[in-house]
């Protein structure tokens with residue numbers, strides 16, 4: 107979301123996608139069965155979104171997907187992030203995914219705590235792999251074991 111791109115290191119993009127890039131990004135998600143995009147709408151505007159996307163492009167990475175989740179600050183703390191994350195977890199459990207990866211700026215303690223609440227664990231840290239706001243950024247990789255989610259929701263898993 108543009109606000110996070112402009113003001114934070116939650117997103118390491120320098121500029122928002124233009125319309126053509128967004129259309130192609132959405133189409134790619136539509137064409138990949140395990141992937142999805144969800145949006146949260148309030149007062150007729152998009153106030154948050156989450157998605158499951160390629161973790162890395164080569165085909166051998168099909169058992170994993172990367173999640174992204176953003177809620178505008180003025181709508182934070184109202185349960186929107188939780189609903190968006192639940193969609194991610196339900197979709198992952200229905201699909202053939204094995205692992206969800208969250209790649210988070212190491213300074214973003216709130217997001218790391220948020221992901222931990224949903225069963226993500228820290229699996230690694232990559233130093234100085236990013237640069238934004240005139241400083242080096244470290245990346246924390248968190249993973250969520252989708253089979254554990256399936257064991258927690260056997261009815262959901264049965265309907266795959």
Ligand SMILES: CC(C)(COP(=O)(O)OP(=O)(O)OC[C@H]1O[C@@H](n2cnc3c(N)ncnc32)[C@H](O)[C@@H]1OP(=O)(O)O)[C@@H](O)C(=O)NCCC(=O)NCCS
Nearest residue numbers: 116174175176177182183184185186187188216217219220
């Ligand atoms: C992280 C984020 C998605 C949370 O969304 P949210 O709508 O504020 O979260 P919710 O209101 O649904 O809260 C869900 C749970 O997470 C907890 N939580 C939310 N923000 C938190 C924070 N800053 N610190 C600790 N816990 C937090 C809540 O207490 C809640 O727990 P509960 O159900 O036990 O009460 C949102 O703050 C955000 O967009 N952050 C910036 C972007 C970002 O870092 N994205 C992740 C990178 S991919």
